Amino acid sequence: MRLDKFICKSTELTRTEAKKVLKSGEVRVNGDVAKNAAMQVHENNTVTIDGQQLTARGSRYYILHKVVDSICSNVDEGYPSVLNFIEVDKAFDLHIAGRLDADTTGLVLLTDDGRWSHNVISPKKQCQKTYRVWLRNAIDDDKLAVLVTKFAQGLQLQGEDSLTRPAILTRVAEEDLLDEQCYKSEVLLTITEGKYHQVKRMFAAVGNRVVGLHREQIGAIVLGDLAPGEWRALSPDEIALFS
Structure with missing residues (x-):
């Protein structure tokens, strides 16, 4: 995981704020000052800000019934982003695993777990x-x-x-x-x-x-009776389908 993303998942900082903290030299990885936002960190790395060790929150996984005239983007561009419908903290840190056009409705998967979404959209997986x-x-x-x-x-x-x-x-x-x-x-x-x-x-x-x-x-994840514009967290069994 990118270091700036790890910081966001461990604190209330935005991605922009995390990059500012990195530039200040307050962040250390395994005791060494780290300023590169793109640096890859893993579970066994020790990441601190001002001496305080960070622990990343668990990844999040949601299903949304996309409505017409909304877009699968992290920003509003002409139409509102589908992320506006997800009422969770830092919804715009999520990304869409399999986009739909603005005029297309139905099942959209959202997560902040890059490996998981790769298993959904990678052509090699033939999902x-x-x-x-x-x-x-x-x-x-x-x-x-x-x-x-x-x-x-x-x-x-x-x-x-x-x-x-x-x-x-x-x-x-x-x-x-x-x-x-x-x-x-x-x-x-x-x-x-x-x-x-x-x-x-x-x-x-x-x-x-x-x-x-x-x-x-x-895959085996079905939209079911989820109403247009509604969303829910995926169940552990649904998450496991692409883990």
Whole structure:
């Protein structure tokens, strides 16, 4: 962990304040003065400020139901950051493990544990993400069967050198529809990578257009009945899924 981040997790200092303390020479790591904010420290290091030993707080893990017109960023840029919805101390020290576009709703994971979030988003981990997709053009059963095969084989997206990884496309069962009028145009898509605007580009590649997008699941973590804008801490079992 970066030294400035360790200080923030051990005190009430902001990242800016931590860097000022470092410059002052008050911080020591294993007895030696440390001024480099990017210095990596570990559990077995002794970090002190003015002789007081620091102990980092435990990492935090949350799930949020992202609403439309909010952004997965640590700053407000046109739209409010999703971090505004997390009512915890130092919410803006968290980061998003798997971003969503401003117009996309659904499951967002937030943490201050970099290793944990890496296990969520790293392409090597091939973590499944499931999206509910509303399409401009309805898909009949014959067309769906063709698309299921195409998505499973991989699609060539504009500007990409390689095909997308195999994806799972299914129709939403009638009893599970969020919009009863959308039986032929409401589908579920499960992917294991996160290219730029990937879901929208995949359907564009087969001549359709996404008009609504909602993430329901990451790995075995399910959004469930969490209402739009609501959040909760992940359970120990959920945290362990990516530890």
